[in-house]
Amino acid sequence: MSSLSLAIADSTTMLRRNLLHAARYxxxxxxxxxxxxxxxxxxxYVFGGAIGPGAAGGGEYIDYLLPGILLLTVASGSISTAVAVCTDMTEGIIARFRTMAIFRPSVLTGHVIGSMILTLISLALVTGVGLxxxxxxxxxxxDWLGAAGILALITFAFxxxxVAMGLVSQTPExxxxxxxxxxxxxxxxxxxxPVDSMPAGLRWFAEYQPFTPITETVRGLLMGTPVGNQWxxxxxxCVVIAAIGYLWSRSAYRKDPSR
Structure with a gap:
């Protein structure tokens, strides 16, 4: 088998392993x-009646809220990813993998692809609940394709x-x-x-942190409203976060001789 075929086969094996772990736990x-x-x-259902009309511009509050909740779903999924990676690094399984003739990056590749699959399923379920x-x-x-692409890209980045955060953590906790x-x-x-309703200092932070432009892009695509330059x-x-995460993960994975 070629090096590429071995890399794909090993990554597929690690993906199957991570999906089985997720199913069992x-x-x-x-x-x-x-x-x-x-x-x-x-x-x-609790706060929507009070803040909904103003936030949604007179429309239904759930139409305003759901795109942001989708981003929150992506952020929530990062916890299980970091814990799973740290568990592998601290329980000795990586030392065993190192003695085997496998494609070393396949361990991280399996985690990334498996976590992305689970997060995308979660996004579909949250969308279904919203509907x-x-x-x-x-x-x-x-527009649906564009929104799905942005969500997939931020899922990949996060x-x-x-993964990087899991690699540098000493314990799953x-x-x-x-x-x-x-x-x-x-x-x-x-x-x-809307960020316009926030105090000046907080509004500045909200405008220039990553979640606001991503949320506004997804919201505009799903609701058919102008996106402007937010995309x-x-x-x-998304690209910057993905690059930081990948380079940090690669460095941390190679740095510890026990890994």
Whole structure:
């Protein structure tokens, strides 16, 4: 077999391993999925009547909220990724893999692809819940493809970042904590309310952090409203985060001789 064939075969094996682990121990994955759904229910049915009309410009609040919740779903999925990677690094399985004639990067590749598959499934489930709750997008087929592409790109970026955080964590508990800032950033963006309604200092931060342009791009595509230049900032943020996560992961994976 060629080197490429061996790399693909080993990466596929590691992908199957990670998917089997997720199926056998679904608690962490379901927990990551549960929080976005709970927040969707909470903000639509509890707070939506108070803040909805203003945030949605007179429309249904769920139409404004759901695109941001989709980004929150991506951020939540990073916890299980970081924990899974850290668990592999601390339980000795990597030392065993090092004694085998396998494509070394396949361990990380399996984690990345497996985590992306699970996160994309979670995104589909959250969208389904939103549709049942009254979410009514006004998107063309092309708009749907664009929104799906942006969501896949940010999932890829955040997955690599979560892998890096898992690699540098000493324990699974530390890995779950180091990723928490990624979950809080959506709360300081345009996920729940427009940034114009925020105090000056917070508004500046919300405008220039990654979640706001990505959320506004997905929101515009799904609701058929103008996106403007937000999509450029969204793609730049996704590429930058993906590059940081990948390079950090590669460096951390090679740096520790025990790995």
């Amino acid at each position: 679904p608690g962490l994955t379901l927990g990551s999925l549960g929080m976005p759904i709970v927040l969707l229910l909470l903000f639509v 049942l709750m009254g979410f009514r997008p006004n998107a063309s087929f092309t 997955t690599w970042l979560a 530390a890995a779950s904590n180091i990723v928490l800032p990624l979950q809080f950033l959506p709360f300081l963006s345009s996920t729940f309310v 450029i900032a969204a793609i730049i943020w």
